[in-house]
């Protein structure tokens with residue numbers, strides 16, 4: 001089955017056929033050219049679905065030469081494949097879009113219709129890419145719509161490439177995440193940070209800790225003794241006097257009323 005293939009060498013379209021070259025490779029053979037012009041593609045080099053799609057777009061049905069009596073089929077906006085003369089005996093085909101058609105009356109020579117119309121084309125790729133040129137109908141081919149059913153060999157090759165990509169992706173997904181650095185060492189967990197806080201930065205040495213504890217106990221005991229003595233000195237006179245004054249812990253000192261607040265007094269005392 002003949003196909004049209006856009007070469008990777010010069011980006012031009014050529015009539016070609018394809019054959020498998022081993023299990024993973026597809027060989028494109030250019031019709032009318034010797035074997036040393038073949039282009040070989042390895043499925044392993046198509047490493048993404050985008051690569052597959054782009055490679056798929058390099059193939060399409062063979063474009064058809066527009067006949068003179070089919071001139072009306074080439075209208076503004078039509079995608080065409082046009083011959084570009086690289087040299088007098090070397091014509092290569094690239095895609096262009098019809099920008100404008102300058103119609104002229106067709107004539108008949110020996111019973112055959114001739115199209116003298118001129119076609120202004122906008123080249124999409126190739127040496128004239130982005131340029132407008134005027135072409136005759138004889139240089140213009142009509143691009144055929146792509147068929148949903150592709151060449152079976154091309155379908156098989158693309159499927160092989162797709163399976164390889166899916167296998168690679170499945171391996172990547174199945175591989176446990178390996179951080180590029182030791183996250184535990186760099187970012188300790190909350191419990192680790194708390195442990196570090198209490199075990200290192202906030203904990204004094206054992207000697208300091210014992211001394212501090214001793215001072216705390218001594219201060220607490222001293223405070224209790226002082227509180228008890230103050231409380232006792234103020235209550236003692238009232239124990240033998242008016243009970244109502246004892247209950248309020250209020251007594252008058254040199255004519256000024258004072259309230260004594262006793263703290264750190266244990267219940268037993």
Ligand SMILES: [Zn+2]
Pocket residue numbers: 071072103104106115116117
């Ligand atoms: Zn015409």
